[in-house]
Amino acid sequence: MSFTDWKTDTIANILPEEFYNLIEKNRDHIQKTFPVTLSYCPDLEKTKQFLAFNQDKENHKEGYFFYPRDNKTNALIGYLCIKSIDNRISKCELGYFVDEDYQGKGITSKMVSETLDFCFNTLNMNKVFICTSKINKASQQIALKHHFKQEGILREEFKNSDDTLEDVVYFGLLQSEYLLKKDKLTSGINQLKLYMGSAKMTSLSYKILFFGFYYYWLYKAIKFYFFTDNASGYLIFIYPLFILALTLFYLISVLLFFKKSSSKDSYYKLILLPHIIVPICTFFYVMEKYVL
Incomplete structure (x- = not known):
């Protein structure tokens, strides 16, 4: 230490x-x-x-x-x-x-x-x-x-x-x-610094990146522990809703950041796209595999 x-x-x-x-x-x-x-x-x-x-x-x-x-x-x-x-x-x-x-x-x-x-x-x-x-x-x-x-x-x-x-x-x-x-x-x-948006990237954007990875690994952990062959219908119904709520919160955070950014920040917007896609893909994966 x-x-x-x-x-x-x-x-x-x-x-x-x-x-x-x-x-x-x-x-x-x-x-x-x-x-x-x-x-x-x-x-x-x-x-x-x-x-x-x-x-x-x-x-x-x-x-x-x-x-x-x-x-x-x-x-x-x-x-x-x-x-x-x-x-x-x-x-x-x-x-x-x-x-x-x-x-x-x-x-x-x-x-x-x-x-x-x-x-x-x-x-x-x-x-x-x-x-x-x-x-x-x-x-x-x-x-x-x-x-x-x-x-x-x-x-x-x-x-x-x-x-x-x-x-x-x-x-x-x-x-x-x-x-x-x-x-x-x-x-x-x-x-x-360029990748992370340097000084132009606000503290909110750092939180956005963090939460993006956090939601993804949270999904992986919950899937591992709860989605077994014996998983109850209750869990299968609740979990996609939980992921959806997290995804919406994540997207709202991203939209707020984009709204505050100027047109010169298009590059920094672009690098956030993969982090937007992660929770969306996670949601559709769960819906398709366990609900639909």
Whole structure:
């Protein structure tokens, strides 16, 4: 289940105490994936120094730091950093984790999406990469979800908290690939908006489409449960009337929408025709099969 009641905060608004609490709470959770951050935050005083160091890096545009915050509790629930910035070839790395209690709620994915927009459109990076340990399947899924390509495996590239050297999976995303995917997504959304009538299609029209499908599947369900060989004549008589009433209500809704639409909306009227036909066909099917 997704969690949407949160916002992204910047390092200027982060108190050492709340970041230390986040680290301390998730120490076991991130010890194998964020050992460097853990080593810099063993206590509150060291955490203050770590935040001050990162603030200085951001002031000099050598790194950027973002923190999701629960709007209700005001607690930090994650951490994302842009690091390893190489301005010579316009490349940077993303590192992130989310509070263990908030995993699987879409927070990391949303933050990565927003950060990619910042990297490619604001920082004008040519490439963003993610290095993740082979055991961190969740991080790998985030990379793949955002169209990163696995470029290789760096052998014994990373030392975890128990000083074990691990292989690292390297994912990369080019600015050209990101913009192409974004253009395709935007085009797809625009086509969907066109199909659904965009802003010209009133809230009533959405209800019309919904009710059209609703009536059809309601018919399928009732037919399955009631129209057996032993169905009583009473049910066979009542059900077509019920479908007829729903159909009339549906058609009246459509006519009201058409009446409010201008002549320029002929295209949007046209796409509604299949949804008008569904309940009508349903009615005649029932009449022919069970009544006539």
